[in-house]
Amino acid sequence: MATSGKIREPKQERSIETKKKIIxxxxxxxxxxxxxxxxxxxxxxxxxxxxxxxYGYFKDKRDILLCVLDIYIDNVTxxxxxxxxxxxxxxxIEDLAPAVVDxxxxxHETNSRIHNTLHSLAATDDGVNARFxxxxxxxxxxxSAKLNHLGIDKPDMFERVHLAMNIVQSFAxxxxxxxxxxxxxxxxxxxxxxSIIKLFx
Amino acid sequence: MATSGKIREPKQERSIETKKKIIxxxxxxxxxxxxxxxxxxxxxxxxxxxxxxxYGYFKDKRDILLCVLDIYIDNVTxxxxxxxxxxxxxxxIEDLAPAVVDxxxxxHETNSRIHNTLHSLAATDDGVNARFxxxxxxxxxxxSAKLNHLGIDKPDMFERVHLAMNIVQSFAxxxxxxxxxxxxxxxxxxxxxxSIIKLFx
Amino acid sequence: MATSGKIREPKQERSIETKKKIIxxxxxxxxxxxxxxxxxxxxxxxxxxxxxxxYGYFKDKRDILLCVLDIYIDNVTxxxxxxxxxxxxxxxIEDLAPAVVDxxxxxHETNSRIHNTLHSLAATDDGVNARFxxxxxxxxxxxSAKLNHLGIDKPDMFERVHLAMNIVQSFAxxxxxxxxxxxxxxxxxxxxxxSIIKLFx
Amino acid sequence: MATSGKIREPKQERSIETKKKIIxxxxxxxxxxxxxxxxxxxxxxxxxxxxxxxYGYFKDKRDILLCVLDIYIDNVTxxxxxxxxxxxxxxxIEDLAPAVVDxxxxxHETNSRIHNTLHSLAATDDGVNARFxxxxxxxxxxxSAKLNHLGIDKPDMFERVHLAMNIVQSFAxxxxxxxxxxxxxxxxxxxxxxSIIKLFx
DNA sequence: GATGAATGAGGCTTCATTCAT
DNA sequence: TATGAATGAAGCCTCATTCAT
Numbered sequence: 001m002a003t004s005g006k007i008r009e010p011k012q013e014r015s016i017e018t019k020k021k022i023i024x025x026x027x028x029x030x031x032x033x034x035x036x037x038x039x040x041x042x043x044x045x046x047x048x049x050x051x052x053x054x055y056g057y058f059k060d061k062r063d064i065l066l067c068v069l070d071i072y073i074d075n076v077t078x079x080x081x082x083x084x085x086x087x088x089x090x091x092x093i094e095d096l097a098p099a100v101v102d103x104x105x106x107x108h109e110t111n112s113r114i115h116n117t118l119h120s121l122a123a124t125d126d127g128v129n130a131r132f133x134x135x136x137x138x139x140x141x142x143x144s145a146k147l148n149h150l151g152i153d154k155p156d157m158f159e160r161v162h163l164a165m166n167i168v169q170s171f172a173x174x175x176x177x178x179x180x181x182x183x184x185x186x187x188x189x190x191x192x193x194x195s196i197i198k199l200f201x
Numbered sequence: 202m203a204t205s206g207k208i209r210e211p212k213q214e215r216s217i218e219t220k221k222k223i224i225x226x227x228x229x230x231x232x233x234x235x236x237x238x239x240x241x242x243x244x245x246x247x248x249x250x251x252x253x254x255x256y257g258y259f260k261d262k263r264d265i266l267l268c269v270l271d272i273y274i275d276n277v278t279x280x281x282x283x284x285x286x287x288x289x290x291x292x293x294i295e296d297l298a299p300a301v302v303d304x305x306x307x308x309h310e311t312n313s314r315i316h317n318t319l320h321s322l323a324a325t326d327d328g329v330n331a332r333f334x335x336x337x338x339x340x341x342x343x344x345s346a347k348l349n350h351l352g353i354d355k356p357d358m359f360e361r362v363h364l365a366m367n368i369v370q371s372f373a374x375x376x377x378x379x380x381x382x383x384x385x386x387x388x389x390x391x392x393x394x395x396s397i398i399k400l401f402x
Numbered sequence: 403m404a405t406s407g408k409i410r411e412p413k414q415e416r417s418i419e420t421k422k423k424i425i426x427x428x429x430x431x432x433x434x435x436x437x438x439x440x441x442x443x444x445x446x447x448x449x450x451x452x453x454x455x456x457y458g459y460f461k462d463k464r465d466i467l468l469c470v471l472d473i474y475i476d477n478v479t480x481x482x483x484x485x486x487x488x489x490x491x492x493x494x495i496e497d498l499a500p501a502v503v504d505x506x507x508x509x510h511e512t513n514s515r516i517h518n519t520l521h522s523l524a525a526t527d528d529g530v531n532a533r534f535x536x537x538x539x540x541x542x543x544x545x546s547a548k549l550n551h552l553g554i555d556k557p558d559m560f561e562r563v564h565l566a567m568n569i570v571q572s573f574a575x576x577x578x579x580x581x582x583x584x585x586x587x588x589x590x591x592x593x594x595x596x597s598i599i600k601l602f603x
Numbered sequence: 604m605a606t607s608g609k610i611r612e613p614k615q616e617r618s619i620e621t622k623k624k625i626i627x628x629x630x631x632x633x634x635x636x637x638x639x640x641x642x643x644x645x646x647x648x649x650x651x652x653x654x655x656x657x658y659g660y661f662k663d664k665r666d667i668l669l670c671v672l673d674i675y676i677d678n679v680t681x682x683x684x685x686x687x688x689x690x691x692x693x694x695x696i697e698d699l700a701p702a703v704v705d706x707x708x709x710x711h712e713t714n715s716r717i718h719n720t721l722h723s724l725a726a727t728d729d730g731v732n733a734r735f736x737x738x739x740x741x742x743x744x745x746x747s748a749k750l751n752h753l754g755i756d757k758p759d760m761f762e763r764v765h766l767a768m769n770i771v772q773s774f775a776x777x778x779x780x781x782x783x784x785x786x787x788x789x790x791x792x793x794x795x796x797x798s799i800i801k802l803f804x
Numbered sequence: 805g806a807t808g809a810a811t812g813a814g815g816c817t818t819c820a821t822t823c824a825t
Numbered sequence: 826t827a828t829g830a831a832t833g834a835a836g837c838c839t840c841a842t843t844c845a846t
Contacts, residue, residue, distance in 0.1 A: 120321035522723035526637040
């Protein structure tokens with residue numbers, strides 16, 4: 001993040017703490033009422049700081065969002081990377097797929113609301129959009145490499161992995177929000193797993 | 202839908218035309234800069250009318266959006282229903298899937314930007330969200346019935362159809378925005394078709 | 403009412419009727435929600451005419467109010483003049499005062515709400531204010547003359563009559579709105595009558 | 604009174620000062636052009652502050668008015684209460700009445716215009732109306748008690764006191780605005796005093 | 805005369821951001 | 826650093842009035 005001269009890059013313990021508090025407050029507030037449904041005063045209040053100081057740490061409101069996005073990306077990637085690290089040979093896609101699906105659901109359960117907010121903004125904010133793309137790119141690359149490493153290989157791996165990710169993500173979203181009463185989500189989960197498996201066998 | 206007493210329910214040619222102009226302007230403006238990136242004055246200007254008259258036809262800014270949403274839903278459903286009507290026996294899922302995928306891509310090419318805007322709002326607007334859910338429900342039901350009618354049957358049809366729709370939709374989105382340079386979208390299209398086919402054989 | 407060239411002074415039956423309908427509608431609407439609580443469209447609607455034609459008969463919104471004020475003044479003065487005409491010798495202030503008080507109450511019962519509205523505007527509208535002053539002036543003069551004619555005479559008659567009118571009016575207002583629960587209004591009426599009587603004996 | 608979360612309940616010197624400035628500006632502006640004849644921007648300007656900060660201290664425009672009403676009530680009641688406190692035995696209604704009348708005139712000379720504005724709104728605003736009623740109630744009660752204490756007693760005291768107040772008030776109003784040229788106000792004052800005296804002897 | 809659609813100025817209010825302390 | 830009061834641009838909406846038909 002290119003921070004202009006006016007914005008402090010906090011070095012001291014206390015400052016770092018304050019900045020974190022604001023980001024966390026932003027995370028909460030943006031999660032529950034969205035970016036446009038809130039205002040900086042509320043974020044400051046939720047963080048337990050004054051309105052003014054927010055602009056000591058952030059260039060503007062969007063800058064807070066960008067930091068929240070960083071947190072979100074961490075929240076999403078870390079457990080997945082960690083899960084991937086746990087996969088060791090011998091393991092087949094049959095075991096891998098459900099594990100990933102369930103993990104993504106778990107991640108979504110904690111982050112679905114901020115996901116919504118951030119995703120909403122990707123439509124109009126190129127910066128946000130770019131980060132989502134980058135995230136997908138990284139995940140695709142990492143996952144492909146991992147699968148390859150585990151002996152799972154097919155032509156057009158990027159395309160398959162990417163598609164798999166799309167499927168899992170849109171399913172996790174539905175699952176968490178439990179949008180449709182006519183859908184049996186546990187059953188759907190099995191079908192999802194199966195579809196993914198079939199992508200790699 | 203429920204228009205209060207103050208809102209004109211246009212009967213005359215001229216009124217209907219004006220209302221349409223505003224909705225179309227809303228469609229354009231919301232498409233290009235999003236709901237929060239614009240204001241009623243700009244919509245009015247784009248429609249070639251005064252600010253005031255907008256409130257003669259719509260309760261508020263959101264009401265315009267809701268009408269744009271109606272248009273969007275029409276734009277999405279009509280060609281699909283029409284496509285479905287064209288499917289007649291004998292036809293297999295192998296032919297059906299690519300046709301649907303290509304049609305959805307085509308639809309998305311015209312409506313992707315408004316789709317983004319509307320989808321963004323579903324996160325914070327229950328009304329918008331409900332309409333999207335309803336749309337998905339209707340599509341799922343119709344498609345299931347159609348497949349069944351064509352002799353394509355499997356257990357858990359709703360779950361399969363719904364998943365298929367999710368897959369197609371998220372793919373079409375990617376395809377249209379051509380987000381990732383490392384993805385070969387035509388190839389991905391084939392994989393998508395294959396995944397869908399496998400859901401129903 | 404100096405009506406500018408654009409405003410028709412209706413000559414035809416039908417036009418006169420339309421103008422009356424609008425004034426009556428104004429009377430009703432201004433009575434129930436006040437001058438600022440309404441708008442010309444509502445008046446037109448209540449009158450069963452179009453918005454546009456209102457400006458065929460009236461210069462502006464205020465002009466309607468001024469005509470309503472005329473009606474109000476008629477409503478107030480006519481019954482009082484008629485009552486005064488009924489007073490014939492021999493009659494004393496003891497009989498006269500209660501009769502007037504009761505008549506004013508009766509008048510207020512029908513016109514209290516428009517009275518409120520009009521009185522409100524007198525504070526900021528010099529025209530309205532002037533008409534109220536004129537009304538009071540006329541009433542004072544007429545009443546003084548009548549009393550004199552009936553042999554009721556005192557020094558400073560204008561002052562006494564005017565005060566008497568003030569008393570009756572403020573009482574009638576309270577009586578109609580029954581504002582204070584701790585007041586026994588019938589009793590208060592008797593005291594009011596007595597006070598007035600004492601002004602002239 | 605009930606200030607929502609967003610409204611500053613000023614604690615600091617500076618805040619209190621600003622709030623006062625706005626109320627005073629409201630008092631002036633509402634006095635001279637009425638409630639509907641002005642807008643928040645003008646009030647802010649008159650107070651020497653920005654438009655925005657007004658909404659830091661007040662919920663809306665009406666809220667300012669309510670605070671102005673508080674000031675008005677203070678302006679009216681304090682000198683009267685103070686005058687009443689000065690009355691000590693032995694004193695008769697003959698001395699008391701003129702003192703009160705003159706005091707009310709004095710009060711009205713300073714507050715007549717805001718009185719007009721506020722009174723105007725009582726017609727359509729229940730809150731304002733209620734406060735006026737309450738004020739009258741309090742004054743009636745206090746005055747009755749005081750008179751009783753001074754040995755002035757009659758049946759139906761509330762009715763008499765209330766009527767006396769009405770008389771004084773409507774007279775003071777006329778006196779201040781000097782509405783009628785044909786009225787000799789000093790003479791009228793004497794008649795008013797006499798009427799009041801006669802209510803209590 | 806009559807209609808009701810259209811105009812556009814202006815009011816109320818919010819809120820990202822700055823500033824005095 | 827920190828506070829929270831202050832700024833002012835901008836958004837949404839209303840409504841008296843005009844105008845095309």
